[in-house]
Amino acid sequence: MPFSAPGAPSLGTAAQRLQEWFSVHARDLPWRSTRDAYAILVSEVMLQQTQVDTVVPAYREWMGRFPDLGTLAEASQEEVLKAWEGLGYYARALNLQRSARLILEHHGGRVPREDEELLALPGIGRYTAGAVQSIAFDLPRAAVDGNVERVLCRFLDIDTPARDRRNQILFGRIVREMMEENSPGDLTQALMELGALVCLPRKPRCDGCPFGGLCLARSRGTVSKRPVPRPRKPTQAIQASVAILTDGERIFLQKRPPEGLMANLWEFPGGKLEEGETPRAALRRELFEELGIKVRGEKKVGTIRHAYTSFSVTLHVYLARMNGSESLPDPSGNLALPSGWFTPEEARRLPMPAANVKILARWVEEPD
């Protein structure tokens, strides 16, 4: 227990300073003006791997459309995914809806507060359970996110990866001990706020840190080495071709499979280039394989670069005007995926991946 060893920083003093700092510097975020456990849960799921500035507008919109568990439970999958558009990790949205339904069915419509009940809900793991327990119910449970890991790795000058099991157990103990003399909800948010505003990944503002000399990394001059970075896989570059198929009024979109990358979202048809294949050849091949059609006269309108977590895609975008002499893909036929012809207005209401939203805006809604 290094934190109670002689010479280790005093947790009681640190917690007290942190709370005083938070009472002055806490941002006015929309989920901080409610005690509604559902609202807290929504904010925490949205905030998983997603920055506050991205979440705030989406959170406001979501709470306007799905103000309680019941409205979320009754919504269509399409509505839920559309409300999540642009946030990424789309399984979070459907898991949240499934959780809402389970809470209504098994917990009387009240967000549960016990470990086992919360962790049994889809999309709620150790972090989110602890965040809901501490922030919504003021229970002394740790919520250790990337911010808290960074803060504690520096505070204790941890020289092993933050994700190591030993460190995670240590962090949980530290946080719970800091909660003994403080509001668990405030302490959870204060630790994360410190990581977001002061104990920054690259240029930490140690001058403004309430921990001051209590921080071991700071006193030892190792702040820039903490937390120790985790090795990262090289990103892979991929090229793909997509088609804006149009009959003059409508465009053709297809729905992605219910599992895997960007599941259930609608997108323009196309696919990846094979080894040595040109973008145009790939487009024609994919449209024949997927839709059974042979396009001609397609015109390249541009390219879009889009970065995912472990790979980057260059999308070659083509406009193919079907003039009636070609056969059109038939959504009512035996295509592998659900599909349809949509006006631009209809398409805009469908949930789509960010890169496809760009294509829609750039070459369908505002063509040259």
Place this chain on the structure above:
DNA sequence: CATCCGTGGGA
């Protein structure tokens, strides 16, 4: 334990 799962912003 490693990998998959998105996106946008900052440096």
Place this chain on the structure above:
DNA sequence: TTCCCAAGGAT
């Protein structure tokens, strides 16, 4: 431009 990475979870 490129790289990093953010209020993680599921498998």
